[in-house]
Amino acid sequence: xxxxxxxxxxxxxxxxxxxxxxxxxxxxxxxxxxxxxxxxxxxxxxxxxxxxxxxxxxxxxxxxxxxxxxxxxxxxxxxxxxxxxxxxxxxxxxxxxxxxxxxxxxxxxxxxxxxxxxxxxxxxxxxxxxxxxxxxxxxxxxxxxxxxxxxxxxxxxxxxxxxxxxxxxxxxxxxxxxxxxxxxxxxxxxxxxxxxxxxxxxxxxxxxxxxxxxxxxxxxxxxxxxxxxxxxxxxxxxxxxxxxxxxxxx
Numbered sequence: 135x136x137x138x139x140x141x142x143x144x145x146x147x148x149x150x151x152x153x154x155x156x157x158x159x160x161x162x163x164x165x166x167x168x169x170x171x172x173x174x175x176x177x178x179x180x181x182x183x184x185x186x187x188x189x190x191x192x193x194x195x196x197x198x199x200x201x202x203x204x205x206x207x208x209x210x211x212x213x214x215x216x217x218x219x220x221x222x223x224x225x226x227x228x229x230x231x232x233x234x235x236x237x238x239x240x241x242x243x244x245x246x247x248x249x250x251x252x253x254x255x256x257x258x259x260x261x262x263x264x265x266x267x268x269x270x271x272x273x274x275x276x277x278x279x280x281x282x283x284x285x286x287x288x289x290x291x292x293x294x295x296x297x298x299x300x301x302x303x304x305x306x307x308x309x310x311x312x313x314x315x316x317x318x319x320x321x322x323x324x325x326x327x328x329x330x331x332x333x334x335x336x337x338x339x340x341x342x343x344x345x346x347x348x349x350x351x352x353x354x355x356x357x358x359x360x361x362x363x364x365x366x367x368x369x370x371x372x373x374x375x376x377x378x379x380x381x382x383x384x
Contacts, residue, residue: 140189141189165207165263166264182216183209190224192232193231212252212273218375223284226284236257267353269349315332327347351373351377355379358378366378
């Protein structure tokens with residue numbers, strides 16, 4: 135768990151700082167989302183990346199893995215979610231485990247997240263991190279789970295505590311999204327949020343709608359806004375960004 139004082143010190147230390155040219159080149163060449171993010175967001179994004187790399191642990195699996203480049207790529211996508219928010223979203227996060235191939239004892243899983251840990255398969259990430267418009271971004275998905283957990287320790291796709299004035303709004307919104315996703319799946323129609331979000335349920339909760347919806351929001355914003363305007367506007371208000379308007383740079 136990162137202390138508030140540590141976050142404040144790191145933010146003060148990196149305020150106004152930018153990534154170096156080598157780091158920017160890596161992100162621009164490997165990260166599919168990089169050319170879509172407006173320059174006015176990139177300054178905040180870069181500051182958050184530098185803080186993230188300083189604050190959070192990436193346990194090494196062997197001497198040269200994960201490399202600094204891999205850590206930077208993961209940190210960048212994790213920080214896009216909080217570019218216009220606060221590090222308190224990740225206040226309980228302790229470590230990010232990047233596995234070269236398979237996540238141990240989790241056959242078939244590309245990623246996993248809890249309040250305190252994130253596990254990612256680099257073998258999968260390496261093949262997919264350059265896709266910025268398919269709505270299935272693994273890092274965004276798993277770190278959205280961290281945000282979902284942080285308010286109440288539950289992954290139920292409601293990213294605010296039960297005491298929040300917005301809880302009932304999100305509860306109703308997620309229920310409506312669940313019905314839309316299930317309907318689109320049963321009818322075989324194309325939908326910006328993948329069907330897994332609606333089909334994965336746990337004791338009556340729908341833990342994947344916020345995480346899958348986050349990936350769709352950042353990578354398929356225009357389509358999500360057309361199909362689900364209420365959900366899109368809620369996500370835009372939550373993240374403080376409007377990806378439906380983003381234009382590819384370069």
